[in-house]
Amino acid sequence: MASLTFSLHRQQWRAMWQLTKPRVVLLIVFCAVIGMLLAVPGRPDLPRMLAATVGIALVAGAAAMINCLVERTIDARMRRTAWRATARGDVSPAATLLVALTALGLGMALLIGLVNALTAWLTLATFAGYAIVYTLLLKPNTPQNIVIGGASGAMPPLLGWVAMTGEVSAMAMLLFLIIYTWTPPHFWALALYRRDDYQRAGLPMLPVTHGARFTTLSIVLYTVLLLAVTLLPVALRASGAVYLLAAVLLGGRFLWLAACLHRNYADELARRCFRWSIHYLSWLFAALLLDHYLFIALRF
Numbered sequence: 001m002a003s004l005t006f007s008l009h010r011q012q013w014r015a016m017w018q019l020t021k022p023r024v025v026l027l028i029v030f031c032a033v034i035g036m037l038l039a040v041p042g043r044p045d046l047p048r049m050l051a052a053t054v055g056i057a058l059v060a061g062a063a064a065m066i067n068c069l070v071e072r073t074i075d076a077r078m079r080r081t082a083w084r085a086t087a088r089g090d091v092s093p094a095a096t097l098l099v100a101l102t103a104l105g106l107g108m109a110l111l112i113g114l115v116n117a118l119t120a121w122l123t124l125a126t127f128a129g130y131a132i133v134y135t136l137l138l139k140p141n142t143p144q145n146i147v148i149g150g151a152s153g154a155m156p157p158l159l160g161w162v163a164m165t166g167e168v169s170a171m172a173m174l175l176f177l178i179i180y181t182w183t184p185p186h187f188w189a190l191a192l193y194r195r196d197d198y199q200r201a202g203l204p205m206l207p208v209t210h211g212a213r214f215t216t217l218s219i220v221l222y223t224v225l226l227l228a229v230t231l232l233p234v235a236l237r238a239s240g241a242v243y244l245l246a247a248v249l250l251g252g253r254f255l256w257l258a259a260c261l262h263r264n265y266a267d268e269l270a271r272r273c274f275r276w277s278i279h280y281l282s283w284l285f286a287a288l289l290l291d292h293y294l295f296i297a298l299r300f
């Protein structure tokens with residue numbers, strides 16, 4: 001097995017890297033790091049933070065690789081994913097499994113050895129939630145797949161928080177709740193303009209099972225819920241005016257796009273909505289952090 005890994009060509013390593021879904025993992029890690037920084041009032045413990053960041057990134061990348069491995073036949077049937085090395089057969093399942101398990105092992109070792117046990121076990125549960133529960137059980141069987149499975153995608157800021165404090169707090173759960181309610185509009189916007197892919201692959205995504213009209217309405221409702229949830233940190237006095245302004249402006253644009261999509265569906269608009277979901281989450285978390293540091297600076 002070991003010689004298998006080392007005999008991979010440079011091109012195959014590049015393909016393996018793509019299987020980790022690097023851009024998704026980047027945003028996951030960004031949210032985890034913000035969870036870490038929000039958890040501590042002053043200067044964070046940098047070595048612990050670095051170990052937690054690399055550990056979470058390795059486990060998240062491993063989860064994405066297992067997802068690509070399990071879904072290689074389905075991926076081959078979809079235009080969006082047919083290029084993946086697992087779907088094309090450019091890397092063998094055994095090599096993919098070995099690299100993923102190595103990343104998982106390294107990530108867990110870092111979390112257990114240099115962070116804390118609670119973070120390590122919660123990260124492992126998140127791995128299992130995505131790579132096994134979502135990928136194997138939920139995704140092929142129910143249109144609520146991402147509503148339930150979204151729980152694993154929502155874990156990163158909570159993991160970051162626990163990495164720095166060793167415990168789960170109300171604010172950590174609130175950060176989880178923000179990503180949890182963000183996930184359905186994020187994914188359904190993409191599933192709408194990719195519905196032919198999902199139909200061909202035989203996956204019961206909401207636009208395939210319930211049609212575009214029901215899906216756009218669901219996006220609007222979840223976006224309203226998201227806007228409400230993002231106001232909770234202010235209601236609980238954990239965040240201030242800068243964050244409030246960002247949450248209202250960013251959420252307002254998300255809701256406006258969702259409403260336009262529901263009123264007048266077009267694939268291009270769904271694509272814009274999906275792209276905005278990513279910018280939205282990035283800016284919202286950046287605003288949480290800015291607000292946190294402004295609060296500290298003004299207090300002293």
Ligand code: HEM
Binds near residue numbers: 027149186281
């Ligand atoms: C179960 C929950 C989720 C589902 C089902 C989902 C689904 C998807 C899908 C299908 C794509 C397209 C990927 C591609 O074309 O390669 C995507 C892209 C993306 N997702 Fe998600 N996602 C989820 C959670 C998350 C989370 C938690 C984050 C980050 C915090 C995230 C960030 C992104 C980013 C940044 C992209 C763009 C990737 C690129 O441009 O290559 N997603 N998502």
Ligand SMILES: CC(C)=CCC/C(C)=C/CC/C(C)=C/COP(=O)(O)OP(=O)(O)O
Binds near residue numbers: 021059081
């Ligand atoms: C911290 C940690 C261990 C996190 C693991 C959780 C994780 C990687 C969540 C990402 C969610 C994601 C990439 C969904 C893609 O949906 P999909 O798999 O349906 O998309 P696809 O059709 O592109 O494969």
